[in-house]
Structures are given as structure tokens and as C-alpha cells.
Amino acid sequence: MRQSELNNLKTYLLDRKKAILDNNSIHKQTMEHIQNNHINEADYAAMQIRNALDSSISQRHLLELEYIEQALEKIEKDIYGICEMCDEEIGIQRLKAKPHAKYCIVCRKIIEKDSKEKDQK
Template identity: 55%
Template sequence: MTMNNYHIFKEKLLERKNEIIKILNDLTNEIKELTCSEVCDEGDEAMSAMDSGRKQQIYITLKNELEEIDIALKKIDEGTYGICEMCEEPINKDRLLVKPYAKYCIICREIIEKEGKNKK
């Protein structure tokens, strides 16, 4: 992949980063409202806690994605973007178009997933 193609991925990454930051800000406000609001009864309190828990899980997932995006942006700046961290071969362009912050090629990702399932 040439450096000329990097701008496509950098734009996608920056666009997604801005989306995530906005969602995280909205979630932070919603979580604060849920924890600070007056709760009517035990049922409402339980629903509020479940809703808060779901929002916190989404928040954590998005924070992780944001970290992956920042790593990918740094790799673009360093000229190491699009290289599998495991086999050091180029990651397929179609894979990067779907997941621009991918760290691994398809084959290595499958190996990692299989190892992860075997450890559980």
C-alpha cells in the first residue's frame, strides 16, 4: 500500500474518532443523569441500574475502539500502518476499508481468536 492511500484511511479513522467522542460525551451525560436522578421505587431503581450498566459497557467498548483508532493514526504517521502485528505482512485493503484500525490480517486474527477460545 502506498502512502497516497493512507489519506483515505486517515479520513475514515478521524471521522469515526469524532463520532465516538460525541457518543462518549452523550453517554457520560446520560450516565450522570441516571445516577443522580431521583428514583421512585425499587423497580425503577433496578431498571435505572441495568440501563446505567448497559451504558457503561457501551462506554467501555467505545473507549477501547477510540484507543485502537489512536494507535492506527499513530501508525499512519510512523509509516507502519496496514502491516499485520503478528506476521508483518500487509493487511488486505478490503479489510482495512471495513475496519481501518485492524491490527492483524484475516489469517492471524483467526489464529488469535482460536487461541482465545481454547484458553477459556
């Protein structure tokens, strides 16, 4: 991988990390604002639904944040872009699409297939 490509991906990862953290802090402020103000029951019901949606989004963000942290750590250790399963290079095209990818496309498919089969059992 070229140094310029690595730098681009690192910048992307850092931006993405910041965006998730900013997003979550805005979300927290909004929730505190709502909690500090009197709300009627209809609002409360609507909020419950929104909460359920928001919490699934935050969960996804938290997971993504974890992957981003791991990817950044790998950049520091100079092992970024190597598949965790087969030790082959993940490939720049795949990393551009998904910079926090842990596996190459071949291993990713094996893992997905495995988890689908487990679900069916």
C-alpha cells in the same frame, strides 16, 4: 496502498473517534441529569439495568478508541496497514472493513483459535 486510500481510512478513523467521544459525552450529560433529579425506586431499578448495558458499551468503545489511536499513530509513523504478527500487508479490503485492524486475516484467525482453545481449558 494508495495515498487516496490511506487518506480515506484516516478520515474514517478520525470521524469514528469523534463519534465515540461525542457519544460518550452525551451519555455523561444524561447520567448527570438523572443524578441531579429526584427519581423513584422503579426508575432507579430500570436505570441500574440500563447502566449495566451502557457500561459494557462504553468498555467496547474505549477499546475501539484505543485501537483507533494506535492506528492513527501508525499512519503518522508510516507503518499503517502492516500486520503486527507477520509484518505482511493487512490488505486494503480488510482495512476498509476494519480500519483499526492490527493483524492480517491469517494471523487474526490464529489468535482467535488460540483464545478459544484457552477458554476451553
